Amino acid sequence: MILHLSHSMTEISQIKLLGNIASPYTSRVQFVLNLKSIKYELIEEDFDDKSELLLTSNPLFKRVPVLLQSNKPPILESLIIIDYLEQIYPDVYKLYPYDHADQAVLKFWAYYIDTEFFPLYGRLRKTPDKEGKEVLKKQIIEKSHVLENLFVKFSNGKPYFGGDDVGYLDVVLGCFLGWTKFVGNHNNFKIFDEVRTPNLIEWSKRMLSHESLKGVIPDQEIHIDFFKWLTKARPPPKAT
Ligand SMILES: N[C@@H](CCC(=O)N[C@@H](CS)C(=O)NCC(=O)O)C(=O)O
Known part of the structure; x- marks a missing residue:
């Protein structure tokens, strides 16, 4: 179900996603970003040489995906990221039932x-x-x-x-x-x-x-x- 984009959509283009092309968990988040028409920048991680950005934003697991926005903490774990996106943009392509x-x-x-x-x-x-x-x-x-x-x-x-x-x-x-x-x-x-x-x-x-x-x-x-x-x-x- 596609509803109209809200005003806050303008903020969304600030989203960066640390990911890897072969990572299904990255694909999962990209899929939701696409469904919700959220613009984002994908930053490809090299697992042989992980970026400082990844190591500091996910120091415990050092894994992708990581969702980054200015003035917000990094959001980690694909299912948590999806939940987060659903909560902040509930009106644009609803993933869950209401109940x-x-x-x-x-x-x-x-x-x-x-x-x-x-x-x-x-x-x-x-x-x-x-x-x-x-x-x-x-x-x-x-x-x-x-x-x-x-x-x-x-x-x-x-x-x-x-x-x-x-x-x-x-x-x-x-x-x-x-x-x-x-x-x-x-x-x-x-x-x-x-x-x-x-x-x-x-x-x-x-x-x-x-x-x-x-x-x-x-x-x-x-x-x-x-x-x-x-x-x-x-x-x-x-x-x-
Ligand atoms: N449970 C995590 C799994 C994430 C995960 O396993 N990411 C892998 C790529 S698919 C990763 O970053 N691996 C880095 C490494 O193993 O060094 C999620 O859902 O986000």
Whole structure:
């Protein structure tokens, strides 16, 4: 739902986002900034040589994304940044339903996606032995069923988790679509699949052609290069 821009939108162009092109959490925030028509400057972080700005604005985790505005503290963590954007610009493209209990339910699922689903991709990379990898692939497939059922429940026959248009969970899960494709290809399996998760397959296509995601989810080349970097910079333990 797109409503008229408020006066305070002029302040928004002061927003800077510390991010990285391969970072899904950065994409997540960019997606929301685009949906809310908020202008921002993206400052690309090199993880081999993190900027002073990143180290001072997120000294504990030293991670992106970080949202910066003049005379305000840095806002950290993608889900917190999204919440913040929704609170300060509630009238421009509403991500959540109005009901607080319904919001809390969506946030639970965001927590699930961030703690139970996506981390499995990293564990798959770091697990050296074949058997261990197979176990993780199974777990990813199990979780893809959970997500398929979640989609059926929330979309209620409509194209997005949010219903007729992109909502909170679309943003939360949608940012992982590039890595989902890469991890599947790299490990010879399908994470979302026409037979097992037909709704998520159709949803993925819709998401990737959505205007607000254009240019936000990078090409597979970027994932390939980032994966090479990860393998070199943070090598998995050797198989015993
Ligand atoms: N929970 C955080 C995760 C952020 C995160 O993991 N960022 C990664 C890039 S995807 C990062 O900055 N990594 C820097 C590093 O590992 O040195 C969020 O939602 O913002």
